[in-house]
Amino acid sequence: MTKVAVIGAGMCGISCASYLQKNGFGVTVFEKSRGIGGRMASRRINEQVSVDHGAQYIKPYSKNFLHFLEETVRAGFASSWSPLGMEKNYIQEKKIFVGAPRMNSILKNSSNNLEINFSSKINKILSNFNKWKLVIEGIEYQKEFDIVVFAIPFHQISEIIDDAWSTVKKISKVKMSPCWTLMLLTKNKLSFSDYEKLDNEKISSITFDTSKPQRNKKFNSYIIHSNPNWSERHISYDQNKIEEMLINILTKDFGQDLNIEYIKAHRWLYAQTTDPLGKPFIKNENNSLYAGGDWCLGTNVESAFISGFEIGKSIKSYCTNFHLK
């Protein structure tokens, strides 16, 4: 059986891993954090409330992705959402989906039967007679793999394989922008709609997270995503300083009277792609290393889904042609 290691349990990694597993491959996923989802991220604030501090909603354009989301809704892990404040035409054009009860629930269904090693940050891979060995925080993982799939942000790949893979250099035009995000719980309801996309040089969107389906309505939770340029300029600032600055912006620029219950800033170094690769994935010459993610095709969860799925299909087709399965 061909053994495949998938690095990253975000949308790209899970869609690739579940496709390969369904098609008879031996798949092991490695994830540096303690849960699935990647940038479809949710943070538990207390026993009663979690907030989505990465992707806010999902809008499907392709048939395949819509089908995946509809199945996820049927399985009880996603729901449609019609936020007040979002342009009616935008919502009517295509349905908007969110994970339920949290954004990362979207991957629960497809990751159910996968072998996932959490808290396993891969920092190196070593070639060993046509096989790959993975190194987790300096310790070699016992199993060897025929194929390794990198399903992580583009710039983090070179931290693992360095210059060993010249293809990475060829795609160096890929660019991703950072984002400072503020998670905010207030005792009072603020004067924002459920979702506000702003043309503002400091803040790019404000979401009333509580308005999403299956969220605890006793809390007023807000997610504030700052503008990419503002984030870039303040990228090295201390988290406390960012919290102070964003609170100032909300009170002074937006006239909000904040009765704060909880506040935490989170820095996304690689939030959304600004210059994508332009094809669904890259691979090395002997088809033993693949890399994909949203950065291949665009800026959103759907780009990551397509990339993971296309990697899976390519691996299957290569192995079938060469009777490697």
Ligand SMILES: Cc1cc2nc3c(=O)[nH]c(=O)nc-3n(C[C@H](O)[C@H](O)[C@H](O)COP(=O)(O)OP(=O)(O)OC[C@H]3O[C@@H](n4cnc5c(N)ncnc54)[C@H](O)[C@@H]3O)c2cc1C
């Ligand atoms: C602030 C913000 C707002 C966004 N808003 C939206 C939105 O509204 N709608 C939308 O569609 N998209 C949005 N996006 C983009 C969307 O979240 C991403 O496009 C998508 O989730 C990317 O999926 P991925 O699988 O390619 O990568 P990721 O989700 O980044 O997954 C990569 C995974 O790899 C893991 N990893 C990284 N390095 C290693 C390592 N060395 N070893 C092991 N594991 C590793 C990470 O922990 C992570 O879980 C937003 C993103 C951000 C950050």
